[in-house]
Amino acid sequence: GAGVSQSPSNKVTEKGKDVELRCDPISGHTALYWYRQSLGQGLEFLIYFQGNSAPDKSGLPSDRFSAERTGGSVSTLTIQRTQQEDSAVYLCASSLEYVAGEQYFGPGTRLTVT
Amino acid sequence: AQSVTQLDSQVPVFEEAPVELRCNYSSSVSVYLFWYVQYPNQGLQLLLKYLSGSTLVKGINGFEAEFNKSQTSFHLRKPSVHISDTAEYFCAVSVSGSQGNLIFGKGTKLSVKP
Numbered sequence: 001g002a003g004v005s006q007s008p009s010n011k012v013t014e015k016g017k018d019v020e021l022r023c024d025p026i027s028g029h030t031a032l033y034w035y036r037q038s039l040g041q042g043l044e045f046l047i048y049f050q051g052n053s054a055p056d057k058s059g060l061p062s063d064r065f066s067a068e069r070t071g072g073s074v075s076t077l078t079i080q081r082t083q084q085e086d087s088a089v090y091l092c093a094s095s096l097e098y099v100a101g102e103q104y105f106g107p108g109t110r111l112t113v114t
Numbered sequence: 115a116q117s118v119t120q121l122d123s124q125v126p127v128f129e130e131a132p133v134e135l136r137c138n139y140s141s142s143v144s145v146y147l148f149w150y151v152q153y154p155n156q157g158l159q160l161l162l163k164y165l166s167g168s169t170l171v172k173g174i175n176g177f178e179a180e181f182n183k184s185q186t187s188f189h190l191r192k193p194s195v196h197i198s199d200t201a202e203y204f205c206a207v208s209v210s211g212s213q214g215n216l217i218f219g220k221g222t223k224l225s226v227k228p
Contacts, residue, residue, distance in 0.1 A: 004157075033215055043204065043218035056213060091157065095214065103216065105150075105158040 002026065004106035006092050012112045013082055021077040021109045025094030032075050033095070033103060034067060038088035046090075049075060082113045116141040118205050120219035128227050129197055135190040135222045137205030145207040147188040148216065149179055153201045161203070164188065175199065200226045 005024045013019050025032050034046040045059045049069040060066070064082075069075040079086055089110050093103040121136040139145065149161040162173025169181040179190045188205060202223050206216040 031214060035216075035218075042220045043206075043216075045215040045217065048213050048215050050213070056215075059215070093158075102160050102163065103214075104160075107157040 004092055004094050004104050006090075006106040006109050008109060009107065010110045010112075012114060015084060015113055016081055018078065018080045019082055019111065021079075021090050021111070023075045023077070023092030023094075023106060025073065025075070025092070026104055027073075029094035029096050029104070030072065031095040031103075032069060033093045034075070034077050035091040035093065036061075036088045037091055037108070041088075043091075046077070079111075082111075084113050087111055087113045116143075116145060116207055116209060116217050118207055118217055118219035120203075120205055120222050122222050123220065124223045124225065126225045126227060127195055130194045132193050133191065133195050133199075133224065135203050135205075135224065137188045137190065137219060139186050139188065139205075139207050141186075141207065141209070144210040146210055147179075147181060148206040148208070149173065149177070149188070149190050150204045150206060150218075151201050152204065152221075158204065161190070195224070195226045197226050197228060199224060 007022045032049040036044045047067050051072050052069050064080045067077045089108040091108045092106045095103045117140045119138045127133050147164040150158040151161050152158050161177050162171050164171050164181045172178045177192050202221045204221045205219040208214050208216050
């Protein structure tokens with residue numbers, strides 16, 4: 001079946017602009033995760049959704065970052081007033097169960113802030 | 115807090131040689147352990163996981179790992195590597211009973227030479 005998809009695959013934006021990154025999880029997966037992969041920081045956890053709820057937003061690096069999930073499916077990660085340090089690959093993963101479940105990763109969105 | 119240390123950032127080996135990629139973790143609570151692989155320009159793929167039970171776990175592509183609680187290690191091994199195993203390998207933990215987000219090590223780049 002279809003895996004996790006993310007769009008766009010690449011995004012180049014100017015410093016100060018807002019961007020939206022989209023994640024389509026595997027159908028039926030209730031848990032959804034956002035991670036960021038950058039050269040300096042490695043892979044960092046950003047936020048987790050169980051259904052449409054995000055009980056823990058502490059991984060978001062600043063208040064410029066927000067995320068939502070609708071219908072227990074698609075999720076959008078929004079970065080406002082982008083900065084150069086936001087440049088990274090943003091990965092989305094979904095899981096059938098939120099405890100010890102195997103996470104399936106999407107191909108990522110490569111964000112470059114110029 | 116939990117942390118994961120991958121002791122080698124790069125491991126070069128010749129084809130058909132054995133390989134061990136080392137991973138140590140730090141946690142005051144029970145954790146689940148994972149190895150993920152990232153092939154060039156692709157997303158993360160689960161190689162294997164340890165949740166409970168037998169400490170020796172077998173994964174895809176001939177890889178295996180052994181959980182050692184006393185040494186807090188989860189080293190990944192393969193008795194004979196192929197050129198196609200060239201990739202970056204990430205060790206990760208999640209806290210049992212938690213929301214399931216993964217805490218990753220910095221990764222080990224495995225380079226298999228003919």
